[in-house]
Amino acid sequence: xxxxxxxxxxxxxxxxxxxxxxxxxxxxxxxxxxxxxxxxxxxxxxxxxxxxxxxxxxxxxxxxxxxxxxxxxxxxxxxxxxxxxxxxxxxxxxxxxxxxxxxxxxxxxxxxxxxxxxxxxxxxxxxxxxxxxxxxxxxxxxxxxxxxxxxxxxxxxxxxxxxxxxxxxxxxxxxxxxxxx
Amino acid sequence: xxxxxxxxxxxxxxxxxxxxxxxxxxxxxxxxxxxxxxxxxxxxxxxxxxxxxxxxxxxxxxxxxxxxxxxxxxxxxxxxxxxxxxxxxxxxxxxxxxxxxxxxxxxxxxxxxxxxxxxxxxxxxxxxxxxxxxxxxxxxxxxxxxxxxxxxxxxxxxxxxxxxxxxxxxxx
Numbered sequence: 283x284x285x286x287x288x289x290x291x292x293x294x295x296x297x298x299x300x301x302x303x304x305x306x307x308x309x310x311x312x313x314x315x316x317x318x319x320x321x322x323x324x325x326x327x328x329x330x331x332x333x334x335x336x337x338x339x340x341x342x343x344x345x346x347x348x349x350x351x352x353x354x355x356x357x358x359x360x361x362x363x364x365x366x367x368x369x370x371x372x373x374x375x376x377x378x379x380x381x382x383x384x385x386x387x388x389x390x391x392x393x394x395x396x397x398x399x400x401x402x403x404x405x406x407x408x409x410x411x412x413x414x415x416x417x418x419x420x421x422x423x424x425x426x427x428x429x430x431x432x433x434x435x436x437x438x439x440x441x442x443x444x445x446x447x448x449x450x451x452x453x454x455x456x457x458x459x460x461x462x463x
Numbered sequence: 464x465x466x467x468x469x470x471x472x473x474x475x476x477x478x479x480x481x482x483x484x485x486x487x488x489x490x491x492x493x494x495x496x497x498x499x500x501x502x503x504x505x506x507x508x509x510x511x512x513x514x515x516x517x518x519x520x521x522x523x524x525x526x527x528x529x530x531x532x533x534x535x536x537x538x539x540x541x542x543x544x545x546x547x548x549x550x551x552x553x554x555x556x557x558x559x560x561x562x563x564x565x566x567x568x569x570x571x572x573x574x575x576x577x578x579x580x581x582x583x584x585x586x587x588x589x590x591x592x593x594x595x596x597x598x599x600x601x602x603x604x605x606x607x608x609x610x611x612x613x614x615x616x617x618x619x620x621x622x623x624x625x626x627x628x629x630x631x632x633x634x635x
Contacts, residue, residue: 290478290481293481297484301488308495316503323506327509327513330516330520334519334523337520337524338523348534348537351538352537355537355544395540395543410559413555414558417551421548421552426547428547428551429551431576432575432576433575433576434573435575436573453536
């Protein structure tokens with residue numbers, strides 16, 4: 283039996299072989315490395331996303347902690363940033379005394395994270411109860427104020443004259459605001 | 464005049480077999496290029512996504528550090544405020560106790576309170592009254608107590624009582 287292959291068939295076969303080679307070369311040289319790159323990128327994305335999720339959950343935890351801490355200590359935080367107003371302080375606490383006067387605030391002294399202002403106080407009281415009430419009220423005032431030694435009590439007719447020093451504490455950032463003002 | 468009995472065949476540059484072959488070649492090439500484009504675009508998208516996620520992670524980390532700083536500072540403020548409030552309350556209790564200590568028979572005219580020192584000025588009907596009713600409790604609180612008496616015209620005594628706390632002994 284005679285097998286005859288036409289010239290056209292040879293062309294077609296040759297072209298098909300060339301094309302097959304091109305396809306293989308393209309697949310192995312370009313497509314497969316690109317697929318690998320894609321797979322690596324996908325894996326990397328998942329890894330980074332997991333890592334970011336962990337950071338996000340840590341962020342949420344810290345954020346909630348800060349939020350709760352701020353809510354629980356609203357008064358304390360506000361008290362450290364409120365600028366001491368001697369007139370307001372006198373107005374609020376004068377009710378415990380017959381007479382109540384404050385000296386000017388001194389220049390602040392840095393004590394770690396806080397600036398401390400000193401203010402001298404002179405009062406006249408009917409009975410020590412006024413002084414006790416003042417010490418209770420001072421813990422609820424707009425600023426963080428401590429009453430310090432020395433404390434001097436002296437009888438003055440039917441009243442008691444007292445003088446003492448108070449320390450007003452402010453967070454250091456307040457100092458910057460005050461100096462700017 | 465016709466030299467052939469058949470109708471001449473129209474000759475084209477590319478035969479139908481080649482056309483079919485090129486059609487399949489183009490489809491195959493198209494699929495390959497589409498796959499390549501798909502992979503390339505997806506890889507670029509993932510890389511962009513990674514960069515965005517990394518930037519977000521860094522920003523979250525910075526925020527966490529800043530919030531932790533804020534938390535630490537609030538804790539310090541809270542602790543400091545509690546210390547101040549406690550010291551005011553302790554001061555109130557100390558003064559309360561001091562005034563409760565003074566018996567009805569003794570009248571104080573002046574009191575100086577310092578950190579480790581208490582000086583009382585007053586009037587007592589007799590030295591014994593002072594010693595039994597005021598000096599005894601003062602001695603139980605302070606490490607050293609010194610009293611000076613001054614006789615008055617009405618037979619009473621004015622006194623100056625100096626009381627000291629020794630810090631070293633207090634620590635022990």
